[in-house]
Amino acid sequence: MPAKGDAFDFRLHVVYLWTASNMGFEELRLRAERLLPWAGGIVRERAVDLAREHEPHRAHDLERALNNLLMHQRWPQDASLPQFGVHLRVSPDERVRERLRPYWEERIELECHHELQKIRAWQADDLTRRWAAVLQSLEDDPVTGHAARLAGEQFAEVFQRYVVERRDTVPDLVSLLREAVKGHGDLGLGPSEYTQAWDAALRTYERQHGLSGRTN
Template structure:
């Protein structure tokens, strides 16, 4: 008997202490994920016939899948499962719209598809109680045969556009230089010493200044002739208008005369005001 008791005690020592049970955690489970998105692109473009069924359009597309409240693994699995359905729906939509556009109107078809997709909103699919949304984005490319046919046309447009830019730059530079010259010439023409300044400049510039002075003098003479004709007219309105113009002309000459320096008197004294 003592031998059995010793044997049991030896087994207890060899087994070690019993493991202590871990306390049960009372922490709540992690909250479900919020809104998740995943992008998927098709490897090969969608090909649909253009108007006339001779050439085609090539449509590249990207699908943005989104979900709310489901794990990412479930979103990825749903996107993988519903991807063929989304591609088929986009193909049917593009084929129905493309037959209304000529083969070189890829941009117009792209705008039409984008407008249609924006109006309908995201496509929704449900699987196993989980709902996912899909929003397609499209880009339309020309058929290779159409690209070769329209290349000369676009090369010519690019050339004309570049030439137009060059002409605009030239016109802007010419306008800026013209304004500078007009400012300089205007100051010279208004200056009583314009004739002398013209003689001191080169021949071309002098010719321009002298021509402007001559034009100004001719315009003044024409105005004087018109005023004189109006004064001799029997029409009372014309006479009154001519008198007004004559009065304004006298005022202008009076201001110009007052600005000019007076000649010294014969005895060398400066002139008095009112002389």
């Protein structure tokens, strides 16, 4: 069955469903065999024009279009004779299949690589969140130094650096908050809600990190 452009062919695989009234199975089988060449001609006649509207690599689209066209039709019209309906499968030309193979090989490789990267990203994110929770929990515990050593010297060393770096940033942030509150006072803005909010943030942060006794 020629495809669009007549350079390649589609291969049709036709399944015939024969039915009859008041007829035994053996008689139906024999009559269907005699009518099969005629039935094949009916299918080809209906399919040829539609096949030429489809590009050689669109076998699946042609299959769907043909079945939509023929699925509710039966031949012959005389109900006293054996009648048949059809269901079709369409395959592309073998030469087209060979040309499509590199495309699908590359696409499969790309999709697998993409899925692998997604899994790696999810695992990295999950691991980061878990370690962050562990470090935060240890930092809040008064026996963190000893507990960290129980997990191994390497972990203890990393944890100690983490704690030191966190503590070193606290005074800088507190100074920044103090300057913000002081700056609004210098501008003569008075006890505005904005200034009060900065001051509340400063006091809360100082309490959390044991710095409430520091002087301005």
